[in-house]
Amino acid sequence: MTANEQSIAILLYDKLTALDAIGPYEVLRNLPGWTVTFVGLQKGEVRTDSGRLGLTVDATLEELSDPTVVVVPGGPGQTALMDNEQVLGWVRTAHETSQWTTSVCTGSLVLAAAGVLEGLEATSHWLALEQLEQFGAKPTLQRVVEQGKVITAAGVSSGIDMALTLAARIMGDEVAQAIQLGIEYDPQPPFDAGSPEKAPDTVVEFMRASSRLILEGT
Amino acid sequence: MTANEQSIAILLYDKLTALDAIGPYEVLRNLPGWTVTFVGLQKGEVRTDSGRLGLTVDATLEELSDPTVVVVPGGPGQTALMDNEQVLGWVRTAHETSQWTTSVCTGSLVLAAAGVLEGLEATSHWLALEQLEQFGAKPTLQRVVEQGKVITAAGVSSGIDMALTLAARIMGDEVAQAIQLGIEYDPQPPFDAGSPEKAPDTVVEFMRASSRLILEGT
Numbered sequence: 369m370t371a372n373e374q375s376i377a378i379l380l381y382d383k384l385t386a387l388d389a390i391g392p393y394e395v396l397r398n399l400p401g402w403t404v405t406f407v408g409l410q411k412g413e414v415r416t417d418s419g420r421l422g423l424t425v426d427a428t429l430e431e432l433s434d435p436t437v438v439v440v441p442g443g444p445g446q447t448a449l450m451d452n453e454q455v456l457g458w459v460r461t462a463h464e465t466s467q468w469t470t471s472v473c474t475g476s477l478v479l480a481a482a483g484v485l486e487g488l489e490a491t492s493h494w495l496a497l498e499q500l501e502q503f504g505a506k507p508t509l510q511r512v513v514e515q516g517k518v519i520t521a522a523g524v525s526s527g528i529d530m531a532l533t534l535a536a537r538i539m540g541d542e543v544a545q546a547i548q549l550g551i552e553y554d555p556q557p558p559f560d561a562g563s564p565e566k567a568p569d570t571v572v573e574f575m576r577a578s579s580r581l582i583l584e585g586t
Numbered sequence: 587m588t589a590n591e592q593s594i595a596i597l598l599y600d601k602l603t604a605l606d607a608i609g610p611y612e613v614l615r616n617l618p619g620w621t622v623t624f625v626g627l628q629k630g631e632v633r634t635d636s637g638r639l640g641l642t643v644d645a646t647l648e649e650l651s652d653p654t655v656v657v658v659p660g661g662p663g664q665t666a667l668m669d670n671e672q673v674l675g676w677v678r679t680a681h682e683t684s685q686w687t688t689s690v691c692t693g694s695l696v697l698a699a700a701g702v703l704e705g706l707e708a709t710s711h712w713l714a715l716e717q718l719e720q721f722g723a724k725p726t727l728q729r730v731v732e733q734g735k736v737i738t739a740a741g742v743s744s745g746i747d748m749a750l751t752l753a754a755r756i757m758g759d760e761v762a763q764a765i766q767l768g769i770e771y772d773p774q775p776p777f778d779a780g781s782p783e784k785a786p787d788t789v790v791e792f793m794r795a796s797s798r799l800i801l802e803g804t
Binding site: 424555 | 603604605608611612621623624636638639640641642644649688711729730740741742743746750754759760762767768769770771773776777779780781782784785786788789790792794
């Protein structure tokens with residue numbers, strides 16, 4: 369089956385991190401004339417990394433093989449996708465005709481495993497950044513990295529910034545600003561601890577020690 | 587049935603705004619020893635405001651009648667809850683024993699309709715702020731408003747800031763900072779247009795004109 373024009377496919381899978389997917393969704397679903405579809409290996413529910421949330425896959429990968437925009441979120445379940453030829457094949461095929469191919473967090477490792485990031489600068493969750501190098505990508509500690517039609521974003525919440533950047537590329541700054549105002553994205557975190565450069569050393573060390581838990585969900 | 591100690595109930599309903607719920611979820615599900623449960627009128631799938639996303643209700647309101655933390659997200663579907671005695675009764679009962687009662691976006695109107703915000707300062711989506719006054723609350727244009735054990739947050743994405751504030755109240759600053767670093771919440775929006783004071787006038791006017799669409803989903 370072929371995609372609608374102006375279609376956005378967001379990949380869902382078991383043990384993904386919910387905000388990786390829902391941040392971009394909440395921005396992109398407000399693009400006038402565009403349609404977001406959550407796709408996956410099978411229709412029906414997937415459970416997120418915590419096990420405490422179910423999200424619905426509405427279309428199989430076959431049913432949306434050529435979306436205009438591809439969004440691959442991350443999460444511990446991403447490791448099981450790294451040698452899943454059905455998923456990697458879908459990414460490769462979709463990327464051939466996509467206008468934009470994007471990822472959030474460790475979703476970039478799936479793009480990388482599919483060969484999409486070969487020779488490109490790319491980012492990921494700060495704890496997973498170095499892994500990109502194994503696949504020929506150039507790890508870059510930036511929040512949003514644009515390389516032609518490929519946009520990768522850093523950890524989890526960065527998908528909101530990535531999607532606003534993408535919204536501006538697709539429909540212009542005013543539409544992106546209207547979406548930002550609609551979701552009242554005027555961030556005021558109570559702490560300035562959202563990156564390893566800014567967080568207290570003890571907190572960074574704690575998270576490094578817990579990284580297996582965070583990245584693999586084990 | 588009674589709740590676990592240290593339980594967090596996030597209310598789901600048809601036509602809610604996904605990020606209102608998923609922002610706080612992604613923070614609070616990382617609180618060590620705490621459990622998030624998505625509750626609703628019936629178990630099973632609800633569809634969000636766009637119609638393009640399904641989320642799963644895992645427990646009925648009866649099954650989690652006394653959570654430690656209550657989170658009420660907003661969205662166009664909130665209007666249908668305003669005279670739903672089953673939902674309002676749940677909010678009232680849960681609030682009697684909760685340690686924290688919170689809302690995101692127009693979820694504060696549900697708290698207000700249940701009588702929880704009587705005499706309190708509170709916030710909501712900037713387009714819905716004035717409606718709080720009808721229920722005896724004092725509208726306050728701040729991103730996160732704390733009044734004793736009641737915390738209300740502004741529109742959609744503000745639930746992340748609210749939940750980090752709450753995480754710090756519950757388990758201290760270091761745990762909240764570790765969660766912030768884990769979700770790499772170091773926001774860098776490409777525009778500074780996330781509040782009516784900051785966005786260009788044309789964008790604010792456009793959103794005001796579209797507000798029926800945004801608030802009622804019609």
